[in-house]
Amino acid sequence: MEIGFARAGKLLQIDDARIIFKNFSGEESKFNRAGDRNFAVHIDDTELADQLIADGWNVTVKPPKEEGDDPYMYIKVKIKFNDRGPKVFLKSGKHVRRLSEQNVGLLDSIDILRVDLDLRAYDWEVNGKTGRTAYLDSINVEQNLNRFEEYYENEFEECED
Structure with a gap:
């Protein structure tokens, strides 16, 4: 995982990220209201987590399950489609396509090989709390194709619902 910052610290750039708790479709569940699209980015280094927290990012830190383990750390990420984005790209074999609000839910069910993404910070204040x-902001997802998907990549055409 590589981290960088842009736009005066308001854009967090993460290459080779590991995403968890995927809900690109906004499906209702015990942990999610219907229509809320989101996921989390796993943070695997306590020093990096400390740096992100110091920079104002909201890092969730769960205590280790067993003695000697590292804490479980992640950043929750919201997905809101509007005229500014997000820009979502899916690379599947040799093909790259831009996903829209209507089909971004595909990312919930694919096997992911690599993710690079940019997160936009929104600093808020409500009733004295900040x-x-x-x-x-944008994401590039590379799909891990199985042997059949690789074989039929140039010959297979998906059926639209």
Whole structure:
């Protein structure tokens, strides 16, 4: 995982990220309201987590399950589609396509090989409380194809519902 910052620290750039708790479709569940699209980015280094927290990013830190383990750390990311984005790209074999709000839910069910993404910071203040919410600005997802998907990549055409 490589981290960088842009736009005066308001854009967090993460290459080779590991995403968890995927809900690109906004499906209702025990942990999610219907229509809320989101996921989390796993943070695997405590020094990096400390740096992100110091920079104002909201990092969730769960205590280790067993003695000697590292804490489980991640940043929750909201996905809101509007005229500014997010820009979502899916690379599947030799093909790259831009996903829209209508088909971004595909990312919930594919096997992911690599993710590079940019998160936009939204700093808020309500009733004297402040915080930072991470929003997806752009993401590039590379699909891990199985042997049949690779074989039929140039010959297979998906059926639209």
